[in-house]
Amino acid sequence: MAFYPPSQAGTVALTASPKTSQVSVPHRRTRRDHASETAEDYVEAIAQIVNERSTCRVVDLAGHFAVSHVTVSRILSRLESLGLVETQRYQPVKLTRQGLKLASQSKERHDTVYEFLIALGVSPKTAAIDTEGIEHHVSPETLRRLRAFTRRRGQA
Amino acid sequence: MAFYPPSQAGTVALTASPKTSQVSVPHRRTRRDHASETAEDYVEAIAQIVNERSTCRVVDLAGHFAVSHVTVSRILSRLESLGLVETQRYQPVKLTRQGLKLASQSKERHDTVYEFLIALGVSPKTAAIDTEGIEHHVSPETLRRLRAFTRRRGQA
DNA sequence: AACCAATTGTAGCATTAGCTACATTTTAAT
DNA sequence: ATTAAAATGTAGCTAATGCTACAATTGGTT
Numbered sequence: 001m002a003f004y005p006p007s008q009a010g011t012v013a014l015t016a017s018p019k020t021s022q023v024s025v026p027h028r029r030t031r032r033d034h035a036s037e038t039a040e041d042y043v044e045a046i047a048q049i050v051n052e053r054s055t056c057r058v059v060d061l062a063g064h065f066a067v068s069h070v071t072v073s074r075i076l077s078r079l080e081s082l083g084l085v086e087t088q089r090y091q092p093v094k095l096t097r098q099g100l101k102l103a104s105q106s107k108e109r110h111d112t113v114y115e116f117l118i119a120l121g122v123s124p125k126t127a128a129i130d131t132e133g134i135e136h137h138v139s140p141e142t143l144r145r146l147r148a149f150t151r152r153r154g155q156a
Numbered sequence: 157m158a159f160y161p162p163s164q165a166g167t168v169a170l171t172a173s174p175k176t177s178q179v180s181v182p183h184r185r186t187r188r189d190h191a192s193e194t195a196e197d198y199v200e201a202i203a204q205i206v207n208e209r210s211t212c213r214v215v216d217l218a219g220h221f222a223v224s225h226v227t228v229s230r231i232l233s234r235l236e237s238l239g240l241v242e243t244q245r246y247q248p249v250k251l252t253r254q255g256l257k258l259a260s261q262s263k264e265r266h267d268t269v270y271e272f273l274i275a276l277g278v279s280p281k282t283a284a285i286d287t288e289g290i291e292h293h294v295s296p297e298t299l300r301r302l303r304a305f306t307r308r309r310g311q312a
Numbered sequence: 313a314a315c316c317a318a319t320t321g322t323a324g325c326a327t328t329a330g331c332t333a334c335a336t337t338t339t340a341a342t
Numbered sequence: 343a344t345t346a347a348a349a350t351g352t353a354g355c356t357a358a359t360g361c362t363a364c365a366a367t368t369g370g371t372t
Binding site: 002003034038117120121122123126127129130132133134136137138139141142145146148149 | 158159160186190273276277278279282283285286288289290292293294295297298301302304305
Binding site for chain 4: 187190191194223224226227230231234245246247
């Protein structure tokens with residue numbers, strides 16, 4: 001159940017550090033993974049929404065993830081403390097430079113997985129759904145294999 | 157981010173129902189998914205450990221998931237309330253009939269993904285890791301495609 | 313039988329993410 | 343300018359999964 005951040009350069013700590021940790025233990029395994037996936041999903045969604053409607057509001061994200069606006073705003077707080085987004089009360093959400101970078105890396109990996117599934121013959125609808133779940137768990141090595149396969153298929 | 161239970165027949169509710177829900181709302185999206193993945197990971201691990209060492213103890217699972225025994229025992233409580241395992245204080249863990257069924261379905265899907273990655277040319281080590289993360293997010297449709305690909309590769 | 317080590321359980325805390333209900337602010341319409 | 347609706351925020355709850363520290367049980371050795 002490994003979690004693969006979309007790249008290695010300029011990596012951010014995607015979760016809060018424990019309040020009282022004497023030795024900086026590699027605690028929080030799965031929990032950290034889920035939190036990081038959420039971070040990626042959110043920056044990716046924000047980038048997409050900004051692209052489509054020029055601004056992204058809490059409401060848009062709530063709709064996008066089918067979740068209450070409260071959940072969104074709490075998650076945004078966390079992302080802000082991670083330096084991924086900038087927020088101002090009652091104002092649209094903006095990605096920081098770091099957030100933008102993470103979003104574009106996430107999107108690239110997302111697209112790679114999606115196009116692979118399509119090349120494999122999966123229907124667009126199913127491919128879209130499965131990609132959402134799979135993308136965070138594909139290693140760089142596997143990602144290269146997926147790209148190679150898609151390339152071959154595209155040519156054939 | 158869809159979660160796919162490994163089959164449709166004899167499906168179990170893999171999470172606790174909300175304490176006070178008036179209409180049985182489809183609440184808890186991602187949360188439910190994660191909890192269900194955990195259930196599958198655990199029954200699969202229990203089946204595997206029983207296979208290797210004849211019995212499965214809390215300690216074995218703690219080692220397997222690199223997690224404290226406390227976390228394991230709390231999760232086992234949940235699984236017991238779901239009817240997937242049977243526990244007795246200070247005794248080894250046993251799978252119920254339902255648990256066994258879920259475990260074998262999970263294993264089958266797990267193996268399908270793993271063999272696919274191998275057929276694609278991914279190294280065994282990476283394939284093992286990636287499979288852990290991917291398996292819960294592969295739809296039946298995609299699963300069929302993966303099998304077809306592995307078959308073709310196996311023959312060629 | 314007594315004892316010690318390994319195993320398991322309990323208590324209590326933190327983090328993340330879900331919710332409803334209610335308060336506040338912005339924005340658009342009249 | 344007022345007002346009403348839409349958007350956000352806050353308070354406070356639940357569930358799931360991490361943890362440490364300490365208590366209890368089991369089982370094997372002596």
